Amino acid sequence: MNNTNDVNNPLWDGESLDSLAKLASARFEWHWEDTAIAGEMRRLAVASDPEGMLIDACERQDAGEEGVIDPFWATTWRAASGLDHYLNNLVLQDLQVLELGCGTGHAGLAAACRGAHVVFTDGVTDPLILVKMSIWQLRNQCQVRQLRFGIDQLDGQQFPLILGSDITYLRNLWPELNRCLHDHLCAGGQILLSDPYRIIANEFREWIQNHGWVYQEHKIDMQDDPTHPIRVMQLTKN
Numbered sequence: 709m710n711n712t713n714d715v716n717n718p719l720w721d722g723e724s725l726d727s728l729a730k731l732a733s734a735r736f737e738w739h740w741e742d743t744a745i746a747g748e749m750r751r752l753a754v755a756s757d758p759e760g761m762l763i764d765a766c767e768r769q770d771a772g773e774e775g776v777i778d779p780f781w782a783t784t785w786r787a788a789s790g791l792d793h794y795l796n797n798l799v800l801q802d803l804q805v806l807e808l809g810c811g812t813g814h815a816g817l818a819a820a821c822r823g824a825h826v827v828f829t830d831g832v833t834d835p836l837i838l839v840k841m842s843i844w845q846l847r848n849q850c851q852v853r854q855l856r857f858g859i860d861q862l863d864g865q866q867f868p869l870i871l872g873s874d875i876t877y878l879r880n881l882w883p884e885l886n887r888c889l890h891d892h893l894c895a896g897g898q899i900l901l902s903d904p905y906r907i908i909a910n911e912f913r914e915w916i917q918n919h920g921w922v923y924q925e926h927k928i929d930m931q932d933d934p935t936h937p938i939r940v941m942q943l944t945k946n
């Protein structure tokens with residue numbers, strides 16, 4: 709069976725880099741970008757005009773179109789790089805890892821490069837096409853699925869490590885995100901959420917501690933801009 713158009717296909721049946729590239733090109737402009745991931749330069753498939761896509765989405769929303777989703781996935785955020793740095797402290801070989809709101813998948817790819825088995829997820833399917841291309845060499849240890857916070861669940865699957873880079877930026881997503889975290893973390897597991905010290909994430913830090921989590925925080929100094937470190941929030945079950 710040819711599942712070329714099914715981004716939720718975890719088995720990669722009938723897909724090739726070429727068919728994925730064609731699928732992505734039919735949706736938006738994209739290119740390969742050399743990116744430092746897990747300490748080496750690797751190729752990440754990224755959207756070519758994230759700003760233009762955001763403006764387009766805003767214009768369509770302003771024109772009254774319903775169901776238009778902000779394409780925040782189209783940028784690879786610095787928080788992903790900070791989380792990548794933090795992962796260097798962990799032993800990830802053969803660990804089952806879930807990435808939520810993966811966007812272009814930098815954080816999950818950083819885990820996969822360190823030997824983890826990673827399920828990459830996002831609420832929208834466009835970025836998942838790019839993720840499938842970026843992880844092509846590691847596809848035997850990776851799955852790619854659509855997962856909308858609070859709506860979808862991965863068939864009773866639970867993980868010892870859940871990653872999320874820059875996914876705490878909207879207050880109205882927190883209850884659904886919290887439910888998703890409780891649903892998918894296994895006993896004794898941990899969650900790592902990174903952000904660039906956003907003010908809204910300070911508020912999230914207080915909120916999440918009242919929802920069944922033990923909170924610890926780590927500061928990651930970044931070489932690209934030492935004045936703007938990245939925060940990694942570590943959550944474990946009460």
Ligand SMILES: C[S@@+](CC[C@H](N)C(=O)[O-])C[C@H]1O[C@@H](n2cnc3c(N)ncnc32)[C@H](O)[C@@H]1O
Pocket residue numbers: 780781782783784785786787788808809810811812813814830831832835855856857872873874875877881884
């Ligand atoms: C700021 S972007 C971060 C992307 C990526 N993690 C990174 O750091 O580059 C937020 C991501 O969360 C995803 N997202 C937003 N709302 C979501 C929801 N309700 N369920 C799942 N993913 C969602 C977006 O599609 C986007 O990919």
